[in-house]
Amino acid sequence: MDWRAACCTACLRQAGGIDTSRDNSGFHPRWSLMRLSRYFLPVLKENPSEAQIVSHRLMLRAGMIKQQAAGIYSWLPLGYRVLRRIEEIVHQEQVRAGHIPMLMPTLQPADLWRESGRYDDYGQEMLRIKDRHERDMLFGPTNEEMITDVFRAHVGSYKDLPMTLYHIQWKFRDEMRPRFGVMRGREFLMKDGYNFDLTKDDAIHAYNRHMVSYLRTYERMGLTAIPMRADSGPIGGDDTHEFLVLASTGESEVFYDSAVTELKLGDRAVDYDDRADVLSVCQEFTTLYARTDETHDAALFDQIPEERRKVGRGIEVGQIFYFGTKYSEPMGATVVGPDGTKVPVHMGSHGIGVSRLLGAIIEASHDEKGIIWPEGVTPFKAGIVNLKQGDEAANAACEGLYKALATKGLECLYDDRDERAGAKFATMDLIGLPWRITVGPRGLANGVVELTSRRTGESEEMVTEAAVARLVEIYAAHP
C-alpha cells in the first residue's frame, strides 16, 4: 500500500539508524536525514511582487516553487516533498477503493481525439504540437480517449468488469490567463481515473465509490471538501459533483447549508464493495444543500433555516463524472455481455487536482507568519531547532532526537544553521512544520526540550523521550 514512500522508510529502517553524511545516491532520497545547512531551501524574507494571493506568496517565500513561465513551475525540494506526500495519499486511497494505478503519456496522438470528435471541440486550451514527421500531437489536457483506447485493445468480456484504472500525470491546459500560482497553472499534476462497467447501475456504484474515496482523501489532508452538484462542462455527462474547499480566494461562488461543513467521514469503515453502505455515505454527504453558482437554485436555498444559509467562495479540488457511453460508443469500447451480445461499456471519469491541492491547503491553513501544514501532508513531521549551534550538549541532544525520531519513521528537519534563534523560528514558522522541538543549553540544564505546536503556538517542556513519544502518538493517526 505504502508503495511510494516505502523505499525511503524501508532503507532507513534497514540502515537501522542515522547517516549524517549527504546522500549522493541520487535515487533513494534519505529525507529523514535532513540537516537544513545541507538542504536547498531558498526562503525569501520579502514578498515577491508577482504573487497576489496568500498561497502563492507563501509557496514562493517558503522556497517551494519557482516559476519558469506563466503557469509553469519548478518544484523545489520542500514543495516537491509536499507534492509527493499528497500524491501518496491519493494513491493509497485509490488502491484502498480497489482502483488500479497505471501511467499514460503526457503526449497523445491527435487521431484519438478525432475519433471522439473532441479534437475540434476542445479549443485553444489544448496545446497542439507537430512532431518531426508533421504528425499532429497534443499535450494531454485529460485522458478519456487514451484510456478508452487502452481498454478496447485488451478488454472484451463482461467478466473483466468492473474495472477502474487511474493515473497521476502532468496535464497541460493552455489557459488564457494562468494565475494564483499552482492553483491555476497551465501545467498541473492531476489524478484522473476512469471506470468501466457493464451497466449504468454498476457505473453509478463506481461514481459513489469515488465520492467516498475522495472524501477520505481530502480529510486525510486536513481539508473539508464539500461535494456540490455541478455542471458537466466540456467533458460532458449525466451526473457530476465537484469537491470544493471553502476559502475566500476561491474561484467559484458557492451556496450551502452550514451543516454540511460539520459532516465527517472520520475513521469509520466503509466497505467499497457494499453498494448500500457506499450509497448511504454519499446520501449523507449530498442531501444537504450545497451548490456552485452554476447550479444554484434560489428557491431550494431559501428553504434552509436562515442561520444555516451560507454564501461563500470555494476552490475546486476534484470532480467526478458519470457519462455513460459517450466515449465507448464512438470509439468502439465494447464487451460481450452474459447474453453473448456486444455492448458499449458505461464509463465515468474522476479527477483530483494534485498540484492545485498545495495551494488549496495553504489557503485553508496559514497565518500571518506563514504556512501551517496539517499533519497529514507536512513535508517534515517536525523541525528541530538547535538554539546554540556548536554547543556540545545542544548538538548531541539535537542529533539524538533526530535519530530517535528517524528510527520511529518520523522524518524531521534539523535546523543546524549557525543563525540566531529568531531567524530559525521565523524560518520554521514560514515553512509551516506543525511541530517544533526547541533545544538549547538553558533547557538542557534541566534535562528538557520544548515542544511547540505551530497551529496554537502553545509550548510544553518535557524530556526528549516524552517529546518523541508525543510525536509518535500524534503521527500514528496520519500514516
Next chain:
RNA sequence: CGGGGCGUAGCGCAGUCUGGUAGCGCGACGGUUUUGGGUACCGUAGGUCGGGGGUUCGAAUCCUCUCGCCCCGACCA
C-alpha cells in the same frame, strides 16, 4: 482575447518626466559580536538597466519594433 500596469544585482525598489555612462534596503560572502523571536558593526562580491533597431557627441532615460511577466474582465481542475 479586451482593458490596465510592470521589466534596473538573488529578492523588494529608486533613478526615466528634465539624456552625461547606475544607486538604496534586504539577502549572499568574509570578519567581529556568543546571541532564547528575522542582533549590531566593519568589509567584499554581484547589474551588457528584458531584447533588436533608431535619434544623439553621448541612451536605463527619447522614438520604434519585439519578447516576457502581473492585475481586472470573459473562460477553466
